[in-house]
Amino acid sequence: MTSSRLPRPAGSPTLTVSVDSEIAEAHPGETVATVLLALGRQTFRHTDHLHAPRGLFCGMGVCFDCLVTIDGQPNVRACMTPVHAGMTIETGGPSDA
Amino acid sequence: MPDVIANHLQVELAIVGAGPAGLAAAAEASDLGVPVTLIDLFPRPGGQYFKPTPAELDGESGAHLSPLLDRLSQADMRVISDTAVWGIFPEGEGYLLCLYGPVGTPRRLLARKVILAPGAHDRPVPFPGWTLPGVITAGAALTLVKHQRLLPGRRFLLSGTGPLQLVLARHLLDAGGEVAAVLDANPFPWRGWRHARAAWGQWERLGEGWAAWRSLRKADALLRWGHVVRRAEGEGQVEQAIIGPVDGGTDEAVAVDRIAVDTICLGHGLAPSVQLARQAGCEHRYDPDQRAYLPVRDESLQSTLPGLFVVGDGAGIGGKDVAQWEGRLAALAAAAQLTRSVAADRIAAVRRELARQRRFAAVLIDLFPASAHLGDLLTDDTVLCRCEEITVGEIRRVVAEGAETLNAVRMVTRAGMGRCQGRMCGGPVSELLARELGQPVEALGQVTPRPPVVPVPLEGLLEEEA
Amino acid sequence: MSVERSPDAIVIGGGLIGSSVAYHLARAGVRTLLIEQGDLASGASGANFGNVQVEDAEFGLSLELTLRSYARFASLGDELNYEVGYRRTGNLLLIENQQQWALMQQRAARLQAAGVRAALLDRDETCRLEPGLAPETIIGALYNPEEGTLDPFKLVHAYALRGRDAGLELWTHTRVTGIQVRGGRVIGVTTARGPVSAQWVILAAGAWSHALGRTAGVELPVEWVHGEALITEVLPTTARNAMTTAAFFEATEGAEEQSVGFCLRQRPRGNVMLGEAARVTRRLGRESTPAALPAVAAEARRWLPALRRAAVIRSWAIPVAFVPDSRPLLGPVDGVAGLLVATGLKSTIILTPVVGELVAGMVTGATQDPRLAEFSPTRTL
Numbered sequence: 001m002t003s004s005r006l007p008r009p010a011g012s013p014t015l016t017v018s019v020d021s022e023i024a025e026a027h028p029g030e031t032v033a034t035v036l037l038a039l040g041r042q043t044f045r046h047t048d049h050l051h052a053p054r055g056l057f058c059g060m061g062v063c064f065d066c067l068v069t070i071d072g073q074p075n076v077r078a079c080m081t082p083v084h085a086g087m088t089i090e091t092g093g094p095s096d097a
Numbered sequence: 098m099p100d101v102i103a104n105h106l107q108v109e110l111a112i113v114g115a116g117p118a119g120l121a122a123a124a125e126a127s128d129l130g131v132p133v134t135l136i137d138l139f140p141r142p143g144g145q146y147f148k149p150t151p152a153e154l155d156g157e158s159g160a161h162l163s164p165l166l167d168r169l170s171q172a173d174m175r176v177i178s179d180t181a182v183w184g185i186f187p188e189g190e191g192y193l194l195c196l197y198g199p200v201g202t203p204r205r206l207l208a209r210k211v212i213l214a215p216g217a218h219d220r221p222v223p224f225p226g227w228t229l230p231g232v233i234t235a236g237a238a239l240t241l242v243k244h245q246r247l248l249p250g251r252r253f254l255l256s257g258t259g260p261l262q263l264v265l266a267r268h269l270l271d272a273g274g275e276v277a278a279v280l281d282a283n284p285f286p287w288r289g290w291r292h293a294r295a296a297w298g299q300w301e302r303l304g305e306g307w308a309a310w311r312s313l314r315k316a317d318a319l320l321r322w323g324h325v326v327r328r329a330e331g332e333g334q335v336e337q338a339i340i341g342p343v344d345g346g347t348d349e350a351v352a353v354d355r356i357a358v359d360t361i362c363l364g365h366g367l368a369p370s371v372q373l374a375r376q377a378g379c380e381h382r383y384d385p386d387q388r389a390y391l392p393v394r395d396e397s398l399q400s401t402l403p404g405l406f407v408v409g410d411g412a413g414i415g416g417k418d419v420a421q422w423e424g425r426l427a428a429l430a431a432a433a434q435l436t437r438s439v440a441a442d443r444i445a446a447v448r449r450e451l452a453r454q455r456r457f458a459a460v461l462i463d464l465f466p467a468s469a470h471l472g473d474l475l476t477d478d479t480v481l482c483r484c485e486e487i488t489v490g491e492i493r494r495v496v497a498e499g500a501e502t503l504n505a506v507r508m509v510t511r512a513g514m515g516r517c518q519g520r521m522c523g524g525p526v527s528e529l530l531a532r533e534l535g536q537p538v539e540a541l542g543q544v545t546p547r548p549p550v551v552p553v554p555l556e557g558l559l560e561e562e563a
Numbered sequence: 564m565s566v567e568r569s570p571d572a573i574v575i576g577g578g579l580i581g582s583s584v585a586y587h588l589a590r591a592g593v594r595t596l597l598i599e600q601g602d603l604a605s606g607a608s609g610a611n612f613g614n615v616q617v618e619d620a621e622f623g624l625s626l627e628l629t630l631r632s633y634a635r636f637a638s639l640g641d642e643l644n645y646e647v648g649y650r651r652t653g654n655l656l657l658i659e660n661q662q663q664w665a666l667m668q669q670r671a672a673r674l675q676a677a678g679v680r681a682a683l684l685d686r687d688e689t690c691r692l693e694p695g696l697a698p699e700t701i702i703g704a705l706y707n708p709e710e711g712t713l714d715p716f717k718l719v720h721a722y723a724l725r726g727r728d729a730g731l732e733l734w735t736h737t738r739v740t741g742i743q744v745r746g747g748r749v750i751g752v753t754t755a756r757g758p759v760s761a762q763w764v765i766l767a768a769g770a771w772s773h774a775l776g777r778t779a780g781v782e783l784p785v786e787w788v789h790g791e792a793l794i795t796e797v798l799p800t801t802a803r804n805a806m807t808t809a810a811f812f813e814a815t816e817g818a819e820e821q822s823v824g825f826c827l828r829q830r831p832r833g834n835v836m837l838g839e840a841a842r843v844t845r846r847l848g849r850e851s852t853p854a855a856l857p858a859v860a861a862e863a864r865r866w867l868p869a870l871r872r873a874a875v876i877r878s879w880a881i882p883v884a885f886v887p888d889s890r891p892l893l894g895p896v897d898g899v900a901g902l903l904v905a906t907g908l909k910s911t912i913i914l915t916p917v918v919g920e921l922v923a924g925m926v927t928g929a930t931q932d933p934r935l936a937e938f939s940p941t942r943t944l
Binding site for chain 1: 138140145150151152153154155218219221228229230231232233234236237238240241242245246247248249250251252272273333334359360370480483484485486515516517520521552
Binding site: 184186193195205485495498499500501502504505508509511514515516518542547548549552553554555556558559560563 | 601602603604605609716717720723724727733735736793795796797832834837851852853856857860861863864870871872873874875876877878879
């Protein structure tokens with residue numbers, strides 16, 4: 001897809017995270033949402049009832065649409081979570097209630 | 098309730114929210130010798146208006162966003178970040194605040210005086226297809242491009258109202274994005290000339306707007322007044338937008354355009370975050386100009402609860418300068434209640450400046466009101482409650498079956514009962530109900546937010562950490 | 564409602580009982596006005612977990628009526644032509660200690676004798692049924708796989724809707740300020756909208772029935788607790804059965820302090836309801852308290868530790884009526900002809916069909932069971 005990082009400062013550090021079991025590069029200070037969008041991933045999950053795709057909407061933690069599983073913890077807001085080295089991020093899937 | 102208050106942190110003044118209003122209140126209180134405890138939801142203070150860009154993404158040593166941020170390192174300031182206030186309860190002559198934050202954060206706080214500065218969020222305005230990935234708020238777009246240094250798409254449509262759209266458009270263009278169109282739901286602000294007096298002195302703002310408009314003309318962006326996005330379409334994400342006049346009928350009846358875009362930014366203004374003040378028990382009244390319930394305040398910005406003040410966008414949208422001066426005024430009043438000596442001419446000076454800033458803010462509300470006509474766009478299959486996936490059609494059905502208030506609709510359909518706790522759908526459901534029942538929004542009743550006013554993990558409700 | 568023709572019957576209270584009574588009256592051809600002070604189901608009915616429970620019925624006439632009422636549930640959705648979310652999910656009364664075990668043993672025997680599929684399970688069997696339960700909290704459970712759950716808001720909405728189809732008039736957001744009595748008979752009510760005359764007044768107002776009873780010169784033995792509960796975000800399947808602690812059956816002192824009687828139900832959507840903090844009080848309030856929320860949270864975490872990180876998204880608090888002898892107030896008020904009371908039920912939802920039927924029958928004359936005197940609202944406790 002279409003999101004793209006703007007140039008980072010020269011020599012700025014990177015870290016690696018895993019997104020759906022694939023290694024991805026990120027920068028400290030970025031949120032999980034930023035990393036996903038930069039990877040071209042706009043859909044973060046599907047809803048329980050209508051299985052509709054959802055991704056980022058409000059970007060400030062009030063809408064609870066951008067939910068992903070982080071380090072095994074489900075339903076975490078991607079836009080409010082800064083990445084750390086070694087973070088596992090999993091997208092997709094409704095809860096199975 | 099002795100068990101509740103034993104061993105709790107006790108403070109004279111608690112300020113909730115570290116945006117411009119909260120920061121200014123903190124500075125003013127501190128100037129008067131009142132120690133301040135400032136509690137903020139985000140990892141770093143600044144709120145939305147003074148949001149810091151992470152240094153690793155910026156290359157600068159931390160842009161100087163506001164001198165108010167520097168005050169926070171003073172000895173009499175305690176800043177509790179990354180922490181939610183999920184409930185406020187009257188306790189004796191003050192208030193018990195229930196907090197949830199990272200390990201080591203106090204869970205309870207007793208404050209003699211409280212200043213709430215919770216800010217606002219983008220006003221959600223539903224339309225068919227608004228839940229598709231690729232539809233984001235203008236606030237989200239601005240946060241991504243400015244603070245995450247990410248261009249959140251390639252080809253953008255901006256739909257909403259007001260000069261902030263131009264600011265966003267400028268940022269997107271500067272970042273290398275393509276802005277296909279900027280639509281303002283309101284007519285061209287011909288009436289602007291009447292506000293020349295209020296606008297006098299606001300050169301920087303006017304200059305920004307002008308520069309943004311010129312960039313857009315240069316970039317061949319479509320600029321339309323009285324227009325909105327009517328529908329977003331695409332396979333699993335935004336691929337195109339149908340745009341047209343605001344108060345139009347069907348696509349066939351009015352002239353619509355179909356434009357290919359991958360990102361739609363909705364900028365229909367802001368909605369005050371009133372949940373905490375309402376849960377605490379402050380009386381609110383519907384403001385038809387802002388199309389929102391706002392706290393009832395006296396001239397010192399005290400709510401209907403004694404010793405509890407509400408300031409900034411959380412009390413009514415006014416922007417960052419109104420927010421700061423409100424913060425200062427409330428701090429002066431709180432300090433006086435705490436029997437600090439407050440100079441009358443300082444109060445007068447703050448009131449004067451606040452009035453001046455309010456005059457300009459009022460101009461924007463007058464010229465760019467939240468549009469009343471967007472309900473025309475809703476189809477029965479438009480999802481209104483995003484969390485619970487309740488459609489316009491389901492709400493209409495329940496209304497036809499007898500539900501007559503916002504609360505009744507919520508209880509039967511579950512609209513507003515999801516994680517966002519009604520923040521996204523509360524306004525749209527009220528407006529839909531108002532149209533269906535032919536009644537003003539204020540006749541439909543309020544829904545009182547219950548604690549916790551933000552989602553809190555079960556064990557986070559406990560008074561002690563495990 | 565036109566002022567010229569008064570209703571025959573006024574039902575005060577638009578909750579589970581009131582809406583069912585009004586529906587049954589309207590269907591029986593009685594001109595009925597239902598008056599509710601807030602929205603329908605905005606009292607204790609809105610705090611109801613939605614359990615359609617047989618296991619906790621009082622024995623004797625209560626159980627007989629419960630079973631009779633329960634039989635209507637299989638077809639209630641069809642009868643009301645409305646999806647009320649009725650599902651057979653099963654119910655567990657969780658047993659923590661030997662005293663509770665003995666009580667549940669007796670209960671199991673009597674329920675089985677009445678044809679109810681109630682079985683005592685040991686700890687292992689209970690934990691196999693509900694793997695989320697912390698084994699150290701229980702020694703077993705009383706289990707009925709056939710008990711059900713539904714959405715109480717939809718049930719009330721459906722009763723009201725079908726009542727209206729049959730001619731029921733509804734006034735919501737209208738306070739009844741008094742029940743008018745003259746010469747030993749009820750003549751109507753006074754409301755915020757003015758007086759309304761009627762020959763029959765049915766008081767189904769939960770905790771608010773006490774004050775209203777007084778306006779008619781009656782001291783009803785209805786008391787209430789300030790009950791508080793929580794609900795979580797949508798979660799994956801956490802508990803298939805509804806659960807309640809058997810401690811509810813132990814004799815209690817009725818103290819003023821906060822106590823928590825654990826109960827849980829996961830809604831079909833996935834949200835888990837957790838309760839119940841209760842405090843006996845004479846105040847009628849709807850505020851959540853800072854002491855009750857952590858108390859419920861701590862209890863829930865003790866029983867189902869996996870819930871510790873589940874996000875709580877809402878709480879509620881409401882007066883929940885009860886009668887100290889665990890039997891409802893159901894029937895005519897001695898000395899005030901035309902005044903009927905229907906409140907203080909221990910397990911409300913399951914009894915709505917039969918209570919609606921019986922009370923409508925008291926108005927039409929169809930109800931003639933002398934055993935109902937056991938539930939007289941003016942009995943001595």
